[in-house]
Amino acid sequence: MFQLIDGKSIAAQIKEEVKEEAERLKQAGIQVCLAVVQVGNDPASSVYVRNKKKACEYVGIRSASFELPEDTAEDELLELVRRLNEDDSVNGILVQLPLPEHISEDKVIQTISPDKDVDGFHPESVGRLCIGEKGFLSCTPAGIIELLRRSGVEIQGKECVVVGRSNIVGKPMALLLLKENGTVTIAHSRTADLKEITQRADILIVAIGRPRFITADYVKEGATVIDVGIHRNEDGHLCGDVDFDNVKEKTAFITPVPGGVGPMTIAMLMKNCIAAAK
Ligand code: NDP
Numbered sequence: 001m002f003q004l005i006d007g008k009s010i011a012a013q014i015k016e017e018v019k020e021e022a023e024r025l026k027q028a029g030i031q032v033c034l035a036v037v038q039v040g041n042d043p044a045s046s047v048y049v050r051n052k053k054k055a056c057e058y059v060g061i062r063s064a065s066f067e068l069p070e071d072t073a074e075d076e077l078l079e080l081v082r083r084l085n086e087d088d089s090v091n092g093i094l095v096q097l098p099l100p101e102h103i104s105e106d107k108v109i110q111t112i113s114p115d116k117d118v119d120g121f122h123p124e125s126v127g128r129l130c131i132g133e134k135g136f137l138s139c140t141p142a143g144i145i146e147l148l149r150r151s152g153v154e155i156q157g158k159e160c161v162v163v164g165r166s167n168i169v170g171k172p173m174a175l176l177l178l179k180e181n182g183t184v185t186i187a188h189s190r191t192a193d194l195k196e197i198t199q200r201a202d203i204l205i206v207a208i209g210r211p212r213f214i215t216a217d218y219v220k221e222g223a224t225v226i227d228v229g230i231h232r233n234e235d236g237h238l239c240g241d242v243d244f245d246n247v248k249e250k251t252a253f254i255t256p257v258p259g260g261v262g263p264m265t266i267a268m269l270m271k272n273c274i275a276a277a278k
């Protein structure tokens with residue numbers, strides 16, 4: 001019998017904790033503030049930005065909104081980021097990705113002050129994670145560690161397989177599992193025998209961006225399966241990279257889509273804003 005990892009309720013718990021922290025800081029005279037920058041009006045980005053601002057409002061973090069037109073010059077955006085870096089009333093800076101093609105995401109990320117890098121994408125944050133120093137953690141993988149911890153899934157000594165090696169999910173995920181003393185393997189599109197690798201996993205984390213790719217034959221009996229993927233299928237429903245109905249009975253713990261990893265990303269962003277203010 002498998003156990004569902006309820007990301008929605010764990011994220012709600014974290015938001016309550018953040019709300020208390022934000023209130024404590026307010027009592028001490030500090031109003032936590034997140035600057036949210038969006039360039040253009042890509043519909044998916046607008047939804048993410050709206051949800052982040054809503055979460056801020058709920059937990060008592062002020063969000064300062066900067067909506068720039070699609071044709072904003074790179075220099076203009078960099079100038080805004082520099083101004084926000086200097087602004088003492090701003091604790092965290094979030095530039096919603098993806099950016100229009102004429103703007104270098106790397107340049108923008110590198111311009112954000114590492115002290116305000118609440119997305120955890122700055123090379124300094126990534127470097128700190130790599131050498132085991134304290135710093136901002138990328139929200140999605142940090143959220144997955146919280147999901148495992150709060151569901152009572154032990155990582156230490158376990159075979160952990162991460163499928164996907166992106167800078168925002170796969171790589172930081174692998175480093176965090178390593179920090180928690182997991183034995184970590186990273187698989188990707190050039191991995192020779194993916195099934196042979198994933199079948200060894202006590203904890204299998206899937207972030208590949210392919211709907212329902214992972215079926216029961218990829219999964220070890222009794223494994224914990226975390227599905228990062230998010231897709232809208234033919235009939236308009238959301239699904240993940242894991243074929244949930246096919247896989248669930250084989251697992252001990254599994255995240256659903258929606259309601260698994262998704263809600264954790266914003267909750268961890270809120271947590272990072274508090275850390276930035278502190
Ligand atoms: P990327 O496209 O950046 O990376 C995908 C990774 O999967 C790559 O490393 C790629 O390998 C690997 N991959 C692709 N196909 C295969 C395959 N057939 N076998 C093995 N590996 C494969 O995606 P992201 O990491 O940004 O996102 C992954 C998924 O997670 C997406 O569905 C995205 O929407 C979702 N997501 C959800 C979030 C949430 O909050 N829930 C947050 C972020 C992402 P290679 O490097 O060799 O190309």
